[in-house]
Amino acid sequence: MPKTYVMSISIITPHHNDFKGIKQTHDSLIKQDSEQWEWIIVDDFSDDPIKESLIEYLKNYPCKNIKLVFNDIKTNASVCRNIGVDHASYNHLVFLDSDDMIAEDFISNRAIEVQDFAVFKNFNLIDEKGNNKPAPTKDSNYLNHFLQAKFIWQTSAILWNKGFLIKIGKFNTHLKRLQDIELSIRALFLSNNYRVIDNKVDFFYSVSPINIKKTPINIICESVNYLISHLNNHYALDKEQRGLLTGYYFLCVRYFSRSEDKRDLNHVQNSLKVFYKKNYMSYFGYMRALLFINLYKINLISNDLFLKLNRYFYK
Incomplete structure (x- = not known):
């Protein structure tokens, strides 16, 4: 029974x-x-x-x-x-x-x-x-x-x-x-x-590996942008908490790393701007991330190195 x-x-x-x-x-x-x-x-x-x-x-x-x-x-x-x-x-x-x-x-x-x-x-x-x-x-x-x-x-x-x-x-x-x-x-x-x-x-x-065909990078970046803007508008985050949120920028980068289309990098760059405008990232942190994007765009760093650098600084 x-x-x-x-x-x-x-x-x-x-x-x-x-x-x-x-x-x-x-x-x-x-x-x-x-x-x-x-x-x-x-x-x-x-x-x-x-x-x-x-x-x-x-x-x-x-x-x-x-x-x-x-x-x-x-x-x-x-x-x-x-x-x-x-x-x-x-x-x-x-x-x-x-x-x-x-x-x-x-x-x-x-x-x-x-x-x-x-x-x-x-x-x-x-x-x-x-x-x-x-x-x-x-x-x-x-x-x-x-x-x-x-x-x-x-x-x-x-x-x-x-x-x-x-x-x-x-x-x-x-x-x-x-x-x-x-x-x-x-x-x-x-x-x-x-x-x-x-x-x-x-x-x-x-669970299954990241599949950008099922979840396109623009959907992830738009969701990240909404989430961090929502947190900024509705919660009194302290300095430590604000600094943690760059982990979501790395989430955008991680999804992009599975993409075969470099044009998708524009979505990541747009999210980067949101992080900077919402004061989740310092000017130096923003310029460093932008440098990584530009180096990757002109093939001076590989996809693996692009991911590793962003993981080290923003995860």
């Missing part, structure tokens, strides 16, 4: 044309050692055959705690997650992507009291070949790690108090990328009561 727990959790999964992933997530949920969960699938305007397959599949597994919500237009994962929050019955929320996997005790391990949010910091990363390794974790200033573009936990690592998440505005739908990062930064700034738990690994996050 399954264990019975007082705490109930709403699991929210955004989905677009990933029927295989939905079936995988469903298989994980029905094997849970707790029945105290509901699953909200928000379909982001999948192709009609996928939607029909999903409806037919769930008919074979009638379950009162599975909700299927269809969007009328294509949006994005953040919009879908916010819609899922609106449909959630319980005050404890987890966002789970359809390509990630959970152990049988994932739900029961999260049957805890949550004031604002709790982070289950230990999870494993699974690459495209199915290999897994522990994700990086830190035991110091969590906010500063995120401000430096060191992403020490992932969306599904967080157990949210629904009331707190709604209070701070849920996911920022203006961002095309880095939405979960911005939300973690915002939550760390605004929370008076959160926990970081040194848990056993019960969550497996699928």
Whole structure:
């Protein structure tokens, strides 16, 4: 018999044309050692055959705690997650992507009291070949790690108090990328009561190498520009925190390093200007980064050296 727990959790999964992933997530949920969960699938305007397959599949597994919500237009994962929050019955929320996997005790391990949010910091990363390794974790200033573009936990690592998440505005739908990062930064700034738990690994996050065809460099740079401008406008960052944010400039450089088109360097250079104008970078730091760009443009330094120099000075 399954264990019975007082705490109930709403699991929210955004989905677009990933029927295989939905079936995988469903298989994980029905094997849970707790029945105290509901699953909200928000379909982001999948192709009609996928939607029909999903409806037919769930008919074979009638379950009162599975909700299927269809969007009328294509949006994005953040919009879908916010819609899922609106449909959630319980005050404890987890966002789970359809390509990630959970152990049988994932739900029961999260049957805890949550004031604002709790982070289950230990999870494993699974690459495209199915290999897994522990994700990086830190035991110091969590906010500063995120401000430096060191992403020490992932969306599904967080157990949210629904009331707190709604209070701070849920996911920022203006961002095309880095939405979960911005939300973690915002939550760390605004929370008076959160926990970081040194848990056993019960969550497996699928990762893949940077693919600029899926995430073009202009989208990354635009998102970085929005994020650092938003932080500048809404938070009183101290000198140390402002200095950390050049890690996001290096993020632009890192994505560019996978590009085969030197014209993409213009997006990196535009982001560099934003960092300087927002006083995240000194004049000397700006001119040094600009020098690296110009040297690379005229082939005086290699792509590898361009990346290494920027990592050393700005990461």
